[in-house]
Amino acid sequence: MENLARLVQDAARKLLEEKKVDLVIGFEKGSLPLRSTPCFVRKAEDAGKLTWNSSCENNLANYLRKKTEKVGVIAKGCDARSIVALIKENQINLDNLYIIGVPCGGMIDRKKIETILNGRELLASEEKDGWLILKGNGFEQAVRKEDVLHGSCATCRTGNPVLSDELLGEKVPEKEDDYSDVAAFEAKTVAERAAYFAEQMSKCIRCYACRNACPMCYCEECFVDCTAPQWIGKSASSSGDNLIFQAMRAFHTAGRCVDCGSCDRACPMGIDVRNLNRKLARDVKEIFGAEAGMNLEDKPALNEFKFDDPQTFLVKE
Amino acid sequence: MLISKNDLPVLLDRILGEYEVYAPVKEHGKVEFKKISSGTQVCLQYSNSQKPPKGILFPQSEKMFCYETVQDGVRVDEICDCSKKVIWGIRPCDAKSFTILDDAFKNEQYRDPYYYKRRENTVIVGFGCNRPGATCFCTSVNSGPFDTAGSDVFLTELEDKYYVEGITEKGKEFIARYQLPDGSPDTSRIKESAVVASKVNLDGLKEKLDVNFYDEIWDSLWEKCIGCAACTYLCPTCHCFDIVEEAEGGKGCRVRNWDACMFPLFTLHGSGHNPRPSGKERVRQRIMHKFKYFQDKFQQTACVGCGRCIKNCPVNLDIRILLDAIQQRESGEGC
Amino acid sequence: MKNLINYIGIEEDRVNFAWISASEGGRFAELVNELTEKVKKLGPNKNIVNKHCEV
Numbered sequence: 137m138e139n140l141a142r143l144v145q146d147a148a149r150k151l152l153e154e155k156k157v158d159l160v161i162g163f164e165k166g167s168l169p170l171r172s173t174p175c176f177v178r179k180a181e182d183a184g185k186l187t188w189n190s191s192c193e194n195n196l197a198n199y200l201r202k203k204t205e206k207v208g209v210i211a212k213g214c215d216a217r218s219i220v221a222l223i224k225e226n227q228i229n230l231d232n233l234y235i236i237g238v239p240c241g242g243m244i245d246r247k248k249i250e251t252i253l254n255g256r257e258l259l260a261s262e263e264k265d266g267w268l269i270l271k272g273n274g275f276e277q278a279v280r281k282e283d284v285l286h287g288s289c290a291t292c293r294t295g296n297p298v299l300s301d302e303l304l305g306e307k308v309p310e311k312e313d314d315y316s317d318v319a320a321f322e323a324k325t326v327a328e329r330a331a332y333f334a335e336q337m338s339k340c341i342r343c344y345a346c347r348n349a350c351p352m353c354y355c356e357e358c359f360v361d362c363t364a365p366q367w368i369g370k371s372a373s374s375s376g377d378n379l380i381f382q383a384m385r386a387f388h389t390a391g392r393c394v395d396c397g398s399c400d401r402a403c404p405m406g407i408d409v410r411n412l413n414r415k416l417a418r419d420v421k422e423i424f425g426a427e428a429g430m431n432l433e434d435k436p437a438l439n440e441f442k443f444d445d446p447q448t449f450l451v452k453e
Numbered sequence: 454m455l456i457s458k459n460d461l462p463v464l465l466d467r468i469l470g471e472y473e474v475y476a477p478v479k480e481h482g483k484v485e486f487k488k489i490s491s492g493t494q495v496c497l498q499y500s501n502s503q504k505p506p507k508g509i510l511f512p513q514s515e516k517m518f519c520y521e522t523v524q525d526g527v528r529v530d531e532i533c534d535c536s537k538k539v540i541w542g543i544r545p546c547d548a549k550s551f552t553i554l555d556d557a558f559k560n561e562q563y564r565d566p567y568y569y570k571r572r573e574n575t576v577i578v579g580f581g582c583n584r585p586g587a588t589c590f591c592t593s594v595n596s597g598p599f600d601t602a603g604s605d606v607f608l609t610e611l612e613d614k615y616y617v618e619g620i621t622e623k624g625k626e627f628i629a630r631y632q633l634p635d636g637s638p639d640t641s642r643i644k645e646s647a648v649v650a651s652k653v654n655l656d657g658l659k660e661k662l663d664v665n666f667y668d669e670i671w672d673s674l675w676e677k678c679i680g681c682a683a684c685t686y687l688c689p690t691c692h693c694f695d696i697v698e699e700a701e702g703g704k705g706c707r708v709r710n711w712d713a714c715m716f717p718l719f720t721l722h723g724s725g726h727n728p729r730p731s732g733k734e735r736v737r738q739r740i741m742h743k744f745k746y747f748q749d750k751f752q753q754t755a756c757v758g759c760g761r762c763i764k765n766c767p768v769n770l771d772i773r774i775l776l777d778a779i780q781q782r783e784s785g786e787g788c
Numbered sequence: 789m790k791n792l793i794n795y796i797g798i799e800e801d802r803v804n805f806a807w808i809s810a811s812e813g814g815r816f817a818e819l820v821n822e823l824t825e826k827v828k829k830l831g832p833n834k835n836i837v838n839k840h841c842e843v
Contacts, residue, residue, distance in 0.1 A: 167771040167773070167774055168587075168764070168771075172769070173768060173769035173771075174677040176677070199677070251482055254482070255500070257500065257586055326797050330796070330798070333797055334797075341687075342686075343682040343683045343685075344681050344682060345679070345681035345682070345683045345767050347681070348680050348681040349767050349768075370514075370697050370708070370710050371513075371514035371710055372513050372710070372711075373512075373513065373514040379796060383793075383796050386792065387792055390792075402679075402681065402683070402767035404687060405503070405504075412795070412796070415791075415792065
């Protein structure tokens with residue numbers, strides 16, 4: 137990891153020195169233990185601020201839309217897929233972009249760490265050979281990184297960026313598709329599923345952190361903000377409306393969502409936001425054989441119509 | 454006065470006979486202020502609640518009144534929450550936040566009936582922090598782990614009991630009713646050991662903000678902000694709201710919901726013009742409102758140093774670092 | 789969409805899709821009648837609508 141951080145700094149410095157880009161977007165050390173924070177570097181001498189570790193959780197593709205400068209971006213697997221998906225939607229101009237790809241073995245889930253700490257406060261942390269050392273007042277505990285990976289990282293198959301101008305470090309091993317979580321949830325009854333979502337959505341405070349953290353949620357006017365017509369209520373007190381917000385968001389990102397988990401991570405209330413996106417990613421793959429942001433050639437699944445598309449949703453007669 | 458920890462649930466049950474009681478309750482690993490039905494639900498072993506308790510007096514969604522068209526016009530039903538409430542065991546930062554909300558909602562010019570009625574009928578029981586958290590910076594904003602501002606009654610945790618002090622007249626009357634054993638233990642050692650490590654230097658900040666509205670520093674400070682409202686909705690002092698109609702057919706309600714200056718819609722005009730077109734203006738507004746405008750108007754900073762925005766920002770945009778950056782900039786530069 | 793709706797806990801029969809040409813008035817009426825029957829049988833949707841949670 138330290139080595140990768142140095143490679144990231146070197147690559148960024150070089151790009152800025154050679155004036156290939158005006159800006160490099162990466163991560164720097166955050167203000168809290170186990171946190172990194174997005175960092176915007178415009179001078180070569182500032183490249184030393186950049187870092188790389190298991191807490192570089194944000195999807196930096198989110199910062200690339202509407203950029204007029206020439207931008208270099210440090211992209212892990214999910215960032216790269218989002219970038220590809222955004223290029224296909226004409227939101228990013230590839231000519232103005234330089235992608236520094238970093239193979240990613242997964243980022244940690246702060247909420248899992250919180251559960252392990254169970255109320256104790258984390259004051260410092262260290263990362264070493266696949267282990268995290270959590271330190272606080274009167275305790276020190278080691279946890280295996282793979283046990284605290286975020287769900288989206290644990291099931292991610294594309295840790296190696298699908299598109300990059302240069303690739304740093306060594307590639308991570310490929311993984312198999314695993315949608316067993318979706319299948320397990322589908323096996324529940326309608327009432328059980330409804331009860332689960334009602335409970336989850338009752339926590340929602342409508343801060344829209346999920347939406348704003350999502351690189352694909354870039355509508356000028358989100359349907360929840362419309363007043364004429366007003367599609368759903370503005371109050372946070374209706375778990376039904378909160379669920380409709382999440383379901384519509386999931387539906388709108390179907391075939392576009394790369395399951396980076398940003399929405400889930402951003403939620404301050406710990407709602408299982410990703411559940412719906414996973415379901416749709418699985419369905420899109422199963423029904424249309426498509427996955428978002430895997431390459432520049434495939435059209436986004438829902439932008440295309442084929443005569444032999446399955447139509448299982450039609451009324452059976 | 455004193456109450457032993459073991460006797461606390463019984464005391465709360467007695468209070469429940471007369472009041473609605475809101476207290477910290479642990480659910481799914483998170484502590485939130487909830488209306489309790491039994492004293493045993495309360496969990497005082499907590500650092501702070503995820504959501505601020507402001508919602509008890511200023512709910513996120515609140516019906517102001519309901520209406521219905523009837524044969525000869527419109528019938529309006531006013532809604533009044535006149536129940537007597539106790540908020541038990543809130544941290545000094547959150548107790549102080551009510552003094553800030555008071556400025557906004559019951560000042561000389563304007564008195565918000567919804568907030569005001571609840572506030573008048575509520576007894577606030579503050580709870581000193583023996584172990585402040587790493588993101589707490591209350592001592593930097595004229596407060597501290599044992600600040601009694603905003604509390605009617607104040608609890609200090611001792612080994613096996615709580616020391617209960619009446620702070621305001623209302624608070625003294627309230628505890629007198631429950632006839633607790635007398636005692637005034639020495640709490641100085643507890644208070645000394647409660648160190649708030651995190652500091653933000655606010656000296657001269659206001660003077661800088663007075664003149665740096667057009668400073669270039671704002672161009673870069675906001676850059677990573679994604680424009681969500683996690684900071685504002687979890688802030689105990691943010692108090693902006695938006696009023697909407699929730700009506701169907703001939704009847705409905707007027708509802709007010711929390712709103713956030715981080716959203717573009719917050720300032721979007723009907724014409725389509727937006728005076729705060731980007732995150733830059735919105736982040737600046739949030740800082741200015743808390744550390745300048747509110748001070749101009751009410752002579753206090755609209756931040757209590759609870760650290761919720763620091764812990765919950767999806768991109769770790771830390772308000773302490775932001776304020777430091779403003780402080781470090783030479784005044785006049787780039788203006 | 790139908791899949792998702794069922795996934796979040798709404799009964800499948802509440803939403804239906806069909807191809808109907810503008811000239812097939814009779815078929816349209818038939819399908820709408822069928823659908824209203826199905827939905828009436830299901831009754832009001834209590835899973836999603838009007839679930840107000842406590843503050």
